[in-house]
Amino acid sequence: MTRLAICPGSFDPVTYGHLDIIQRGAKIFDHVIVAVFNNQSKDPLFTVKERMKLLEECTSHLPNVTVDSSSSLLMDYAKSKNAQAVIRGLRAVSDFEYEMQITSMNRQLYEDIETFFMMTNNQYSFLSSSIVKEVAKYRANVSDMVPKAVEEALALKFK
Numbered sequence: 001m002t003r004l005a006i007c008p009g010s011f012d013p014v015t016y017g018h019l020d021i022i023q024r025g026a027k028i029f030d031h032v033i034v035a036v037f038n039n040q041s042k043d044p045l046f047t048v049k050e051r052m053k054l055l056e057e058c059t060s061h062l063p064n065v066t067v068d069s070s071s072s073l074l075m076d077y078a079k080s081k082n083a084q085a086v087i088r089g090l091r092a093v094s095d096f097e098y099e100m101q102i103t104s105m106n107r108q109l110y111e112d113i114e115t116f117f118m119m120t121n122n123q124y125s126f127l128s129s130s131i132v133k134e135v136a137k138y139r140a141n142v143s144d145m146v147p148k149a150v151e152e153a154l155a156l157k158f159k
């Protein structure tokens with residue numbers, strides 16, 4: 001049986017924190033689908049297409065990772081792909097309560113799809129797409145936070 005996990009998120013844009021979770025997930029599962037969900041309440045900077053393209057570029061070295069997008073409910077999407085698991089990253093305690101609520105709801109929807117949490121790598125515990133956008137807006141250096149392709153895309157957005 002192929003063990004498939006979905007790694008969902010906004011990825012607006014993808015950071016080294018996301019990539020760390022994706023890479024570690026790809027070592028455990030046979031296949032990981034990184035799925036971009038459009039969370040309108042977050043007022044995105046990049047379109048879903050742009051976010052997917054950046055993710056594809058940044059994960060091209062991982063043969064068992066593919067990139068997709070969806071506007072469905074996460075668990076309906078996971079079920080439609082026959083995924084066994086959903087992977088989420090945890091940074092601080094502040095992530096915990098929100099994730100617990102979502103996971104408990106998701107389990108009610110499909111109890112046989114497991115949610116796996118991975119603790120962030122210490123060096124990325126304060127890294128988020130929002131921080132990256134805030135810093136990039138002032139044209140400060142974000143090379144420690146995102147890959148080159150993302151850095152360039154941010155520079156173009158804030159030109």
Ligand code: ADP
Binds near residue numbers: 088089
């Ligand atoms: P969402 O809108 O679903 O929170 P994000 O794009 O912000 O989407 O994050 C996608 C996933 O990546 C989430 O599970 C989030 O916790 C995780 N993540 C984001 N940044 C980091 C980081 N620096 N370290 C570990 N995990 C992270």
